[in-house]
Amino acid sequence: xxxxxxxxxxxxxxxxxxxxxxxxxxxxxxxxxxxxxxxxxxxxxxxxxxxxxxxxxxxxxxxxxxxxxxxxxxxxxxxxxxxxxxxxxxxxxxxxxxxxxxxxxxxxxxxxxxxxxxxxxxxxxxxxxxxxxxxxxxxxxxxxxxxxxxxxxxxxxxxxxxxxxxxxxxxxxxxxxxxxxxxxxxxxxxxxxxxxxxxxxxxxxxxxxxxxxxxxxxxxxxxxxxxxxxxxxxxxxxxxxxxxxxxxxxxxxxxxxxxxxxxxxxxxxxxxxxxxxxxxxxxxxxxxxxxxxxxxxxxxxxxxxxxxxxxxxxxxxxxxxxxxxxxxxxxxxxxxxxxxxxxxxxxxxxxxxxxxxxxxxxxxxxxxxxxxxxxxxxxxxxxxxxxxxxxxxxxxxxxxxxxxxxxxxxxxxxxxxxxxxxxxxxxxxxxxxxxxxxxxxxxxxxxxxxxxxxxxxxxxxxxxxxxxxxxxx
Numbered sequence: 001x002x003x004x005x006x007x008x009x010x011x012x013x014x015x016x017x018x019x020x021x022x023x024x025x026x027x028x029x030x031x032x033x034x035x036x037x038x039x040x041x042x043x044x045x046x047x048x049x050x051x052x053x054x055x056x057x058x059x060x061x062x063x064x065x066x067x068x069x070x071x072x073x074x075x076x077x078x079x080x081x082x083x084x085x086x087x088x089x090x091x092x093x094x095x096x097x098x099x100x101x102x103x104x105x106x107x108x109x110x111x112x113x114x115x116x117x118x119x120x121x122x123x124x125x126x127x128x129x130x131x132x133x134x135x136x137x138x139x140x141x142x143x144x145x146x147x148x149x150x151x152x153x154x155x156x157x158x159x160x161x162x163x164x165x166x167x168x169x170x171x172x173x174x175x176x177x178x179x180x181x182x183x184x185x186x187x188x189x190x191x192x193x194x195x196x197x198x199x200x201x202x203x204x205x206x207x208x209x210x211x212x213x214x215x216x217x218x219x220x221x222x223x224x225x226x227x228x229x230x231x232x233x234x235x236x237x238x239x240x241x242x243x244x245x246x247x248x249x250x251x252x253x254x255x256x257x258x259x260x261x262x263x264x265x266x267x268x269x270x271x272x273x274x275x276x277x278x279x280x281x282x283x284x285x286x287x288x289x290x291x292x293x294x295x296x297x298x299x300x301x302x303x304x305x306x307x308x309x310x311x312x313x314x315x316x317x318x319x320x321x322x323x324x325x326x327x328x329x330x331x332x333x334x335x336x337x338x339x340x341x342x343x344x345x346x347x348x349x350x351x352x353x354x355x356x357x358x359x360x361x362x363x364x365x366x367x368x369x370x371x372x373x374x375x376x377x378x379x380x381x382x383x384x385x386x387x388x389x390x391x392x393x394x395x396x397x398x399x400x401x402x403x404x405x406x407x408x409x410x411x412x413x414x415x416x417x418x419x420x421x422x423x424x425x426x427x428x429x430x431x432x433x434x435x436x437x438x439x440x441x442x443x444x445x446x447x448x449x450x451x452x453x454x455x456x457x458x459x460x461x462x463x464x465x466x467x468x469x470x471x472x473x
Contacts, residue, residue: 013034013081015206023077031081046075054097113168113187117163167399168188179231180230185226189250191222223266266446277435278309279308290355291315292307299359351376352381362388370424399450
């Protein structure tokens with residue numbers, strides 16, 4: 001996890017490249033840059049023009065893709081995926097890309113998002129004889145493509161996309177081409193880039209975030225549009241709308257938390273958005289204090305903005321251990337708040353005797369926030385004032401973010417004063433929803449705020465939320 005450890009899970013990251021002799025190596029580097037979006041599993045599929053080669057495993061990108069593994073992934077075209085599950089079990093069978101041989105040839109697919117009607121589609125396909133190996137919603141896409149009566153791969157994919165509901169940024173690999181697509185609402189990001197090679201040839205690149213382009217010296221040229229399908233093959237690049245775009249619903253949480261601050265997401269600097277969040281938070285909820293301290297890592301940019309606007313000194317007084325794995329040996333002697341101490345440690349002389357403003361990107365269940373407040377007090381803080389750079393999270397996400405159920409979300413069931421008392425802060429304040437709009441410059445109403453409002457853009461989710469039935473598996 002890259003940010004506060006209070007309940008949100010990182011989503012998936014996708015990468016695709018066409019027309020480069022080192023496609024597998026560049027896909028590995030792209031996934032390395034996107035590692036923050038998911039640490040459960042990773043995979044790369046490549047095409048050498050004749051066959052598709054695929055390797056995937058549980059774990060981190062750098063551990064999976066050794067030089068010997070990369071050497072077994074030939075070709076000038078590749079797609080990659082790094083995963084944290086939002087639908088499906090945590091097993092290798094659900095690792096992506098998925099690769100199959102069917103009547104459209106050998107194909108592979110990777111996907112970021114959550115297909116809200118996947119269970120319904122899967123049941124229909126199973127009734128018609130389809131056999132599924134995994135529990136991930138992405139496998140449904142492959143079955144829809146394979147069963148399509150369209151003769152071309154792009155036609156079959158178009159046919160499949162029109163049956164999907166929910167959020168998806170999808171990368172598709174065939175023997176001699178890649179095809180990428182976004183859902184008509186544009187929930188999840190998908191950036192386009194170009195990489196000029198020494199011989200003058202241009203490789204086309206796609207990724208969830210532009211930080212993947214920076215690592216391989218690719219130039220960001222724009223985004224795949226909502227409802228758009230882009231095909232890159234021997235004939236060049238073609239772009240088409242496979243369906244009319246709906247009212248844009250770009251996930252605002254990409255700017256609040258998910259994305260790396262050095263990325264451009266939805267055409268906008270993430271760092272700029274986060275500093276704006278902090279500045280607006282300082283204007284709305286000032287407090288007389290001595291230091292502004294971020295909860296690392298995702299609270300840092302907002303804390304910088306808060307400090308800059310308030311004139312209160314910024315201090316990196318909580319140090320994050322970036323090398324904590326999924327498992328560790330816990331001492332037999334009980335140590336209070338051991339899990340948080342393993343990941344964060346205070347610098348006592350920066351806190352002792354001070355009135356501290358603690359800035360975090362969100363409070364989900366509240367349990368980790370309480371432990372961090374307690375840690376800061378134990379380091380000698382006179383006062384701890386908590387400031388959150390987004391509105392209260394009151395509803396689960398159905399579009400690719402693994403949030404708890406409504407019953408587990410502290411802000412869905414408690415007042416701000418009750419939350420303050422629970423986390424043991426002297427004061428607590430959240431950013432307002434209008435300020436969040438301003439921070440990301442959402443003048444046209446193009447972002448999704450459903451986790452803060454309970455107002456979902458898609459009809460299927462609206463119905464299921466009312467009856468209390470979720471689609472995530």
